[in-house]
Structure formats: structure tokens, C-alpha cells
Amino acid sequence: MFNCQPSPLGDRRVTLEHLRAFVLLAEGNGFQQAGLQLYRSQSAVTQSLKRLEEILGCKLLERRQGHILGLTADGERFLPAANEILARTSEAVSAMQQPEIAGRLLIGVPDDFKVVDLHGAISRCAELNRNLRLEVVSALSSQLLHQLDNSSLDLAIFKCVGDFTPSDPRWQCHLLRREPLHWVATQRHDFDRMSDIPLVIFPDGCCYRSAALAALDQPGKHGYSAYVSASYDNIRAAVSAGLGIGVLPASALAEDHIILGKREGFPELPMVELLMVQASQKRATQQLADFLTLSSAMKSQQISATQTDVTQH
Numbered sequence: 187m188f189n190c191q192p193s194p195l196g197d198r199r200v201t202l203e204h205l206r207a208f209v210l211l212a213e214g215n216g217f218q219q220a221g222l223q224l225y226r227s228q229s230a231v232t233q234s235l236k237r238l239e240e241i242l243g244c245k246l247l248e249r250r251q252g253h254i255l256g257l258t259a260d261g262e263r264f265l266p267a268a269n270e271i272l273a274r275t276s277e278a279v280s281a282m283q284q285p286e287i288a289g290r291l292l293i294g295v296p297d298d299f300k301v302v303d304l305h306g307a308i309s310r311c312a313e314l315n316r317n318l319r320l321e322v323v324s325a326l327s328s329q330l331l332h333q334l335d336n337s338s339l340d341l342a343i344f345k346c347v348g349d350f351t352p353s354d355p356r357w358q359c360h361l362l363r364r365e366p367l368h369w370v371a372t373q374r375h376d377f378d379r380m381s382d383i384p385l386v387i388f389p390d391g392c393c394y395r396s397a398a399l400a401a402l403d404q405p406g407k408h409g410y411s412a413y414v415s416a417s418y419d420n421i422r423a424a425v426s427a428g429l430g431i432g433v434l435p436a437s438a439l440a441e442d443h444i445i446l447g448k449r450e451g452f453p454e455l456p457m458v459e460l461l462m463v464q465a466s467q468k469r470a471t472q473q474l475a476d477f478l479t480l481s482s483a484m485k486s487q488q489i490s491a492t493q494t495d496v497t498q499h
Contacts, residue, residue: 199241202275205268207234211247211254212265277307280480281314287477288317289470294330294342295322297416311477318470326416328391340466341475347393347456358464360479367397367455369446370439371431377407377451384412384430386421393458398433401453 203224210220211231221228239246246261247254257265293308305322312320323333327344334342335353343362352359383402387395402409412430415421422440425432431446435458439445446452462478464471 197241200238202272204234204238204241205272207231208238208246208261209265209268209272211235212257212261212268214254216254217252274310277310277477277480278314281311281477284473284476286317287311287315287470287473289468290319290321291340291466291468291470291474292338293320293322293474294333294339294344295324296327296330296344297324297418307478311474318474320474326389326391327393334463334465337465340468340471341462341464343460343462343478345393345458345460347397347458350459350461352463354465356465356467358475360462360464360475361459362462362479363460364457365435365437367394367433367435367458368439369398369431369452369455370425370434370443371446372426372428372442372444374444375431375446375450377405377446377453380407383407383409385409386413386424386430386432387411388421389414389416394433397456397458401455404453 203226206224207220207226210223211217215223217228217231221231224231226234235247242260242264244260245258246264248256248258295305295308308320308322312318323330323339325333327346330339330342330344333339334357347367350359385395385398387398389395399409413421413424415424418438421432421434422438422443424430425434426440426442432443433455434443448454462475464475
């Protein structure tokens, strides 16, 4: 008798080419442009999409007369998984094409920034490089900068608002992601009618906090700490509970968060950047930085559509 149990290797009918065609089309590329990027004919891309939909048993993209109108509900559900598979494949291939990373590296990551799969990327890098010893510390961005200045870290990832000037000219800086900050709450507020602004914010040293207070200074408004926490989850939950108005990047908003902008009279907030700094000259540091840069680039593509949807909410 045949074994009808699901294969641990997944459905072998689904290929990477199917996923690549779907992701390119979902990102707004037309059939012709997707074909050029995949070095395939337009009809071949169309067939790849149709075959994937047949295997999955659902429609992924709304289309009319050869034009993509947008993702279906099933397409929105499947897109993150397709992106994840392609990202993991790219990471693995890139790692195997380079010499194995070896040695001991001290890494600093922010505990007050929603970094999409950053910790997963670090973990996968360790799995692919068995002779690499990673020691990771999570702290506020201001604390990570202090450790960089004291030569306590080989590599650090942190957030900042405005231009960053490294204190050591030997440091190599990489921009991993850039996205807008938003005032958020669970209901609409008229900024002009509010005397004091109840803020749900991170502790001193967080650039979100500094950006919020600076923005309130211009119209002469007073902001007070209605809720303070260094935990991202706690900040999101406090905003959802109606404890005050939060300041969060687009990728970190919860489904019940409402963006407060010009229509409500709130002042504009700056963009926030996620930076990676290589502070040591070790070869392993450069290799790890290359790996994380690739992972971040793939993940940034995954959240771009989500950011657009939230901003329009």
C-alpha cells in the first residue's frame, strides 16, 4: 500500500520558479516585466502562476485581460510564506558560496525595535557556520552605541532618527531599513483640543521618545508619560488598551491602531532608520554583516506592502 502521510519535504509539485513568479507579480510587476526578471517568456510566467494556483486549490491574484488587479485574500495569506521560502533559500545559497565563518563575535541588537526576523537571521547564520560563536546582547539603542564607543561589540544594529555620525572613522555603517514613525491610538483625537498629550513611550534614550517630545515642542504642547516600557509588546498592548498615544514605526502597528496625522492636527514625525555598524576589522564581522544585509533586504520586501496598507488605514 502507498504511504498517504504528508511528506516532510512538502509538496514537490511546488517549485521555486512558481514562488518567484508569484512574488514578482504580487509586488506589482506585470507578466512581461516578471518574465524579463526571470529570463522566461510572458506565457511561461502566466503558466507558472496558473499551475501554482491549481496546486494550492485557490486563486492568488485578481487579474483581468492580462492585467494584475491585486492580491486575493488567499494571495495575501500565502505571500509571507512564499517570501520566507525564497529568503531562506537565498541565505543558504549565499552562505555556502562563501568561506565558512569562524571565530567569536559580539553582537548588539535593539530590544525596542520591531526587527523583522533579525533574531532568526542571526540564528540561521549560526546554524550554517558551525565554527562561529555568536554572543548577542539586547539593549536600548543608546546603550548599544555606548558599548560600541567602548569597543565592547564587533557589530551592532540600532535605530536612529536623523543623520548618524560614527565616532570612529573605521566603523562601516549600513542602512538596513528606513520607515516612517506615526502617532497611533485606538480612537481619533483632535490635537488642537488636547491640552496635554498622554504618551505611551519607551524610556529615556529611545529615539522614538526624543522625536515625539521634539515634535510636541514646536506647537508648544506638553506630553507626559502615561505609560513607559522598554518592551515592544507592552507598548503595543498599552496603546491597544487605550492608555495613551504611542509613537511607532509603520511595521509595528497592531490591527486596532489608528494613525493620527495631519487630519487630526498632529505634527509630522521623522523617518526612523535601522543601521548596522561594523566596529571590528575581523573578517568574520564582514561576513556576518553581508549575511544580515541580505536577510534584511529580503525581509524589507516582505513588509513594504504591509506598511502601505497600514498607512492607508
